[in-house]
Amino acid sequence: MVEEATVPLPDWDETTRPTTSAYDEVGADERTAGEHLRAIHDMYRQGLAQVAHVLDQVVDGAAGIGEAREAVQQLGLRTAVERAGSFCGQLCRAVETHHRIEDAYLYPALRIADGGLGPVLDRLDDEHVVVHELLVRLDATLVAVARDPGRVDVLLAEFTHLRRLLESHFVYEEDQIGGALGVHRITV
Template structure:
């Protein structure tokens, strides 16, 4: 599916799973980098991708879900709080990258982000996938899930 596909009903649940899969893979690649220069580069890319994903959800996807399913407002608030916590962790990782921290410190940051991210993704999928299967949005996948 292309990022500009708004001409048909998008399989939003499938898109969420695919985006989460790409973010998991990006985290894995970053953590497995052997060269510090590669690790620094992959950390920057991972931070940008995850942050962009969460901003898209907060600004586009979650308001659309809440409009169609107001009963999910507490779930969406919790997910936004998770996004805020993850953004804080990404800020710490970004600061470590900017000061060219050593590989061990960067990997420790990645492990922390990864643990929280995985827990967040599982909760999000458990609570939203069934809703996404019937959600009809007139936005692009990039607008809903970020530039992944």
């Protein structure tokens, strides 16, 4: 357990993100596709906040049990951890699907429409890989926590990191490709 905790979580350096200003001045009707992408991300933002809240409550509850360790409390903790884990797993799978759709359709369509977006799209691709690595790790942690609910704090730490990465990725993506989606009539 100690060894796993010392392995750094997959991460990226935000200061190395390429940017484009080519779509800064798009018209109102060309902003709709970007707004739709933002609305999809808002759904995930909401889900991330909900899972974070549930995990916080479970970790607080686990700490509250303290030294008593009565069977009924342990059973309650196990049930709460299982529910939180299942909630977390569902959200992670939904995020993975969202990224697979972007990889398979959205980014290739943008590459064809404007080769100048290449560096931004390469970076967005790279960030999907980092998020995927973290999701794989979280999946293993969900299995471990189901066996040992006392490790829910590890799950919370990994999930908090995932949330930070995703919130950052969503904003970068909206800023950099939102306008281009509208200009090139690529529907999200």
